[in-house]
Amino acid sequence: MEPSDAVGPPRRAALPGAVAGTVDRRLLASWRRSEEYGVSLEAVDPVWAGTGPTDSLFAQCGHEVLTDLHRTLAAEPLSLMLTDADGLVLGRFSGDTSLLRALDRVHLAPGFAFSEREAGTNGLGLALADRTPSLVRADEHYSASLCTYTCAAVPVLDPVSGALEGCVNITTWARSSADLLLALAQSAAGTTSALMLARAGGRTPRTPPKGGVFRVQRARLEPAAGTVRAMSAAWQRAGAEAETALRDGRVVAAVGEPGAGRATLLAQSLRRAHPRVRILSAAAPAPEDVEQWLRLWTPELAKPETAVVVEHVDTLPAWAAEELRARAVAARRTSAGGPDGTGPRVAWAVTAASLARVPAPLASLVDTVVDVPPLRERPDDVLPLARYAGYQARLREVAFTPAAERALLAHSWPGNADELVRVVHDAASRADTVDVRHLPPGVLGGGGSRLSRLESLERDEIARVLTEPGTTMTQAALRLGMGRSTLYRKVAHYGLGDLRA
Numbered sequence: 360m361e362p363s364d365a366v367g368p369p370r371r372a373a374l375p376g377a378v379a380g381t382v383d384r385r386l387l388a389s390w391r392r393s394e395e396y397g398v399s400l401e402a403v404d405p406v407w408a409g410t411g412p413t414d415s416l417f418a419q420c421g422h423e424v425l426t427d428l429h430r431t432l433a434a435e436p437l438s439l440m441l442t443d444a445d446g447l448v449l450g451r452f453s454g455d456t457s458l459l460r461a462l463d464r465v466h467l468a469p470g471f472a473f474s475e476r477e478a479g480t481n482g483l484g485l486a487l488a489d490r491t492p493s494l495v496r497a498d499e500h501y502s503a504s505l506c507t508y509t510c511a512a513v514p515v516l517d518p519v520s521g522a523l524e525g526c527v528n529i530t531t532w533a534r535s536s537a538d539l540l541l542a543l544a545q546s547a548a549g550t551t552s553a554l555m556l557a558r559a560g561g562r563t564p565r566t567p568p569k570g571g572v573f574r575v576q577r578a579r580l581e582p583a584a585g586t587v588r589a590m591s592a593a594w595q596r597a598g599a600e601a602e603t604a605l606r607d608g609r610v611v612a613a614v615g616e617p618g619a620g621r622a623t624l625l626a627q628s629l630r631r632a633h634p635r636v637r638i639l640s641a642a643a644p645a646p647e648d649v650e651q652w653l654r655l656w657t658p659e660l661a662k663p664e665t666a667v668v669v670e671h672v673d674t675l676p677a678w679a680a681e682e683l684r685a686r687a688v689a690a691r692r693t694s695a696g697g698p699d700g701t702g703p704r705v706a707w708a709v710t711a712a713s714l715a716r717v718p719a720p721l722a723s724l725v726d727t728v729v730d731v732p733p734l735r736e737r738p739d740d741v742l743p744l745a746r747y748a749g750y751q752a753r754l755r756e757v758a759f760t761p762a763a764e765r766a767l768l769a770h771s772w773p774g775n776a777d778e779l780v781r782v783v784h785d786a787a788s789r790a791d792t793v794d795v796r797h798l799p800p801g802v803l804g805g806g807g808s809r810l811s812r813l814e815s816l817e818r819d820e821i822a823r824v825l826t827e828p829g830t831t832m833t834q835a836a837l838r839l840g841m842g843r844s845t846l847y848r849k850v851a852h853y854g855l856g857d858l859r860a
Contacts, residue, residue, distance in 0.1 A: 385489055386480065386499055388678035392488070393479035393501040402504045405466045405477040411449045417515060417524035418449055420554040424547055425452050425527070436535055438462055439547070440528040442483050446474030449525070458532065465504050467530065475677075478502065482510025483528040489676035490514050490523060491646040492548075494541045497533035509533050511540040513548035518556040518564045521617070521674075522712075527551065568674065570644020572656040574637065575626050575668075591739035593732050594624070601628035601708070604727035605666075611708040612717060615731035617671075618777030621710035624731055625668045633666060633706060642670040649679045657683065660690035666706035673716035680718030687724065734772040734779065741767055744776055748783035749793065757783075758792040766795050769854070770802045796826030803855055818853040821846070825855065 412418060421441040429439055433454035441450045448469045453459050467473055475484035479501030486493040492513045500506050512528040527548040529540055556564055590598075597613075604611045605628055613621040622640055629638055641656045643649070659665050672680065687707060711717045714728050734740060742759075745767055749757030759767070763786075772778055786797035795803060800822035801815075824835045836846045850856060 385485065385493075385676070385678050386495075388681055389475060389480040389485050389488065390501055391681075392475055392677065396476045396479070398475075398477075398479035398501055400502060403465055403478040403502045405471045405473050407466075407470055408445075408447050408472050409470055411443050411447045411470070413449065415524075416555050416558060417517070417551070418443075420558065421515065421525070421527065421551045422450055424551045424554060425450065428452075428543075428547055429454070436531055438467075438530045440467075440483070440530065441525060442473065442487070442528060443525040444487065444523045445472055446477065446484055446487055447472045458530075461507070462530065478505070481505055482530070483512040483526050486512035486514050486526045486528070487523070489646065489678060490516075490674065491676060492541055492545055494537065496537060507533050509535065509537045509540065511537065511544040513541070513544045515548050515551050515555075518552050519559055521565045521568070524555075568643060568645050568671070570642055570648055570652050572639060572641045572652070574639055575630075589743050591737045593737050594620075594740060597729050597731055598624050598628050598631075600727070601625060601729045602632045604729070605629055605706055605708065606632040608706065609726035610724050611727045611729055612714055612722075612725045613708065613710045613729050613731050614713050616712065616733045616775055618775035619731045619733050620776050621731045622668050622670045623776075624729070625708045625710065629666045629668070629706060629708070636664050636666045636706065637662075638666050638668065640668045640670060643672065643674050646676050649676055653679060653682060653686075657686045660687055660707065667708075669707065669709045671711070672709045672718065672721055673711035673713075675718055675721075677718055677720075681720045684720035684724060734775045738768060740776075741772070741779065744779055745783045748780045749787040751780075752784045752787035753791075757787045760792060760794045762795045763793045763798060766798055766803050794826075796828075814853075817849070818855070821849060821853065822855055825850070 413422070418441070425439045425441055429452035432439070436455045436458055438451055438453040438455070438458055440448055440452075442448050448467065448471055451459075451462070451467075451469055453462075462468060467478075471477075473481060473483055475481070475488050478484055480495060481500055481502075482493055482495040485495060492511075494509070494511045496509045497506050500508070508530050509532070510528060510530045512526045514526045515524045516522065517524050527544050529544045529547075531537065531540065601611050601613065601624060605625075611625065611628075613625050615621055622642075626638055626640065629636065639656060639659055641652070644652050656667070660667060669683070672683075675683070709717065709721060709725070714722060714725065717725065734744075742764060745759065745764075746757070749759075767779070774781075782799060782802055783793070785799075786793045790797050800819040803822050821835075821839060824830060824838050830838075832843055832846060836843045839846065841849075
C-alpha cells in the first residue's frame with residue numbers, strides 16, 4: 360500500500376479509531392497534507408522565524424488573557440501558548456519546568472513556526488488550517504516526536520473584520536487527562552476575542568458568516584440586486600481582465616478587501632463572457648456548516664451551461680478546500696461544454712483577500728488573479744453606487760443634498776461597497792432626499808484616526824445635535840454644555856465640518 364493510501368500515518372499500522380474506520384476526516388486530511396509537505400515522520404524541524412510582533416491588538420489581548428490564566432494554573436502540567444495566523448509561537452506560559460524542557464527539545468517554543476507545513480499534524484496547526492477548535496492526542500500527531508503530547512487549540516478571529524489572527528494552544532503530556540483541555544482553550548480564545556472587541560474603539564462586531572447558495576438571475580448582473588454600469592476606470596479594467604480569462608475557460612480568483620465587490624465583478628464578467636449560462640453564487644459559511652454547504656451545491660459544477668462563483672474561499676477549512684478541489688477537477692474533466700458539446704467548459708471562479716490566503720489545493724487551480732481595488736481607491740464609484748442603493752431601497756430615484764454627497768465622498772469606507780449600501784439603504788428608508796442628518800455619525804467623521812469609545816460617543820452626540828434642523832452653533836453649544844470655541848475645535852477634530860456647510 361502506498362503511504363498516501365494508508366488510513367493513518369505510514370510509520371504506524373493504524374490508530375485505534377482507524378482500525379474501525381472511524382478516524383476523523385479532518386485528521387485524515389491533515390495527515391495527507393503533512394505527507395505532501397514532506398514533514399518527517401520521526402522528528403519535526405520547524406522554522407525559526409524570530410520574535411513575532413507583540414504590538415498588535417491580538418497579541419496584547421492574548422498575552423493578557425494567558426498571563427491571567429497561567430496564574431491560576433501555574434501548578435498544572437500545562438503549557439499555554441499564543442500563536443499568530445502562520446503558527447509562529449508568540450508566547451508560552453507554564454510552571455512545569457520538565458514540560459518546558461521537553462517542548463524546547465521539539466522546538467515548540469517562542470520564535471518557531473509550528474503550522475502543519477513545518478510540523479505536520481498537531482493541535483495548533485490543525486486549528487489554523489481548518490479555522491475550528493481542534494484536539495490532537497498522542498498518536499494522532501503525524502511526527503513521532505510529538506506523540507508524547509496532547510494539544511488543544513482554538514483559532515481567534517478579529518471580532519470586527521473576521522480575519523484569522525492566530526490561536527490559543529494548550530499542550531500537556533499525552534498521559535494527562537484531556538477532557539477539559541479543549542474547553543479551557545475555547546474559553547481563553549473567547550475571552551481574547553471579547554477583549555479585542557472591547558478595545559476596538561467602538562467598532563461594531565461583524566455578523567458571523569451564514570453562507571448561502573443562490574442563483575444570479577439573468578436580469579441581474581451581480582449577486583446583489585441589480586447592477587451599475589457607469590463605473591470607474593479601475594473597476595472596468597479589472598472586469599475586462601476577468602472577462603477575457605473566463606471566456607478562455609480559465610479559473611479566476613478575484614482578490615481584495617471584503618465588501619469591495621469581488622463576487623459582483625466576477626458575476627458581471629461571467630455574464631458578459633457567457634451570456635446564456637446559469638450563474639450560481641456560493642458564499643462560504645461558518646466551519647460547522649461547511650459539510651452540508653458542500654453537499655448542497657457542488658453537484659452543480661458538473662452541469663452544462665452552469666458557472667459558479669465561490670466566495671470567501673480563504674475562510675474554508677483545509678479539508679473542505681481539498682474536497683472542493685477534487686470535485687472541481689472531476690467536473691472539469693467530465694463537462695461536455697453544453698448540450699451540443701460545443702459550448703464553454705464548466706466555468707468557475709473564487710474570491711479571497713489575496714492569492715496567498717487561498718488554500719493551497721485551490722490556489723493550484725487558479726489560472727488568473729484579478730485585483731479588485733477597495734472603494735476608497737475608486738472615489739468615482741461612490742456616488743453611482745449610492746444612487747443605485749437608494750433606488751434599491753425605494754424602487755425610485757433618491758436625491759442627495761450636496762452636503763450628503765461631500766460626506767459620502769470624504770468617508771474612507773473601511774467596509775467598502777457593502778458598508779456604503781447599508782448606510783444608504785438606512786438613510787433612504789427614512790427620507791426622500793438624503794441629507795447629512797440621515798447619515799450615521801461614523802460616516803460624517805470622515806476617515807480620521809481611530810477613536811476611543813468615549814470619543815465616539817461624544818462625536819455621535821455632537822453630530823446628532825448639529826444635524827437637528829435650524830440648530831445654530833450657539834444653540835448646539837448650549838445643548839451640549841460646552842463653549843462655542845470648544846465646539847468649533849471638536850467639530851474640526853472629529854471631521855464634522857460638512858454638517859455646517
